[in-house]
Amino acid sequence: MMPDIVLDTYEDGERNALADAMEIMARAFDPAYGEAWTLPQMSGVMLMPGTWLTVARLDATPLGFALVRSVLDECELLLLAVDPVWRGRGIGNALLAGSLSTARRRGITSMNLEVRANNSAIKLYEKFGFEYVHRRPAYYRGNDGQLHDALSLRLDMMM
Numbered sequence: 001m002m003p004d005i006v007l008d009t010y011e012d013g014e015r016n017a018l019a020d021a022m023e024i025m026a027r028a029f030d031p032a033y034g035e036a037w038t039l040p041q042m043s044g045v046m047l048m049p050g051t052w053l054t055v056a057r058l059d060a061t062p063l064g065f066a067l068v069r070s071v072l073d074e075c076e077l078l079l080l081a082v083d084p085v086w087r088g089r090g091i092g093n094a095l096l097a098g099s100l101s102t103a104r105r106r107g108i109t110s111m112n113l114e115v116r117a118n119n120s121a122i123k124l125y126e127k128f129g130f131e132y133v134h135r136r137p138a139y140y141r142g143n144d145g146q147l148h149d150a151l152s153l154r155l156d157m158m159m
């Protein structure tokens with residue numbers, strides 16, 4: 001069942017919010033793919049105008065986050081992550097829906113993202129209507145040396 005979460009949005013690289021996101025980051029990304037970002041990478045992106053971080057919380061506890069960067073009327077979903085213990089209860093769905101609502105309020109008309117071709121998150125993106133733009137063969141290298149394609153997806157938010 002979906003827990004009674006709240007979504008908080010940050011634009012200013014507020015330190016506690018970044019720390020919350022980093023806490024989820026450490027647990028959410030499989031180290032096999034080296035996809036987790038470092039704190040300097042997160043702080044650097046948060047300094048760019050048009051970037052926002054959405055944190056899902058149950059009471060004060062962070063359960064997941066989404067990071068979006070926008071330029072004019074386009075945006076990119078840079079990261080979406082939910083604490084493994086809390087997966088499968090609609091939090092990823094809520095974070096993506098919340099990020100899209102924020103984007104719409106800002107007059108943004110499309111969201112892009114890039115994802116490893118064998119990531120189960122693709123099901124979530126398809127559910128929201130994201131469409132395939134292109135495939136980059138052998139773009140990600142796992143720490144076992146195996147190569148994985150990257151998929152670029154795009155959601156036309158005007159539809």
Ligand SMILES: CC(C)(COP(=O)(O)OP(=O)(O)OC[C@H]1O[C@@H](n2cnc3c(N)ncnc32)[C@H](O)[C@@H]1OP(=O)(O)O)[C@@H](O)C(=O)NCCC(=O)NCCS
Binds near residue numbers: 030082092093123
């Ligand atoms: C992707 C991720 C954010 C989904 O979070 P979540 O809270 O489990 O997602 P939800 O419970 O809202 O599920 C939403 C939909 O995603 C799909 N989905 C999520 N996890 C899935 C899984 N392990 N296998 C198959 N489908 C899955 C389902 O279609 C689901 O919809 P449904 O419940 O209507 O069937 C989470 O798995 C995660 O943090 N993954 C690691 C980080 C990552 O790879 N992020 C994406 C690239 S940045």
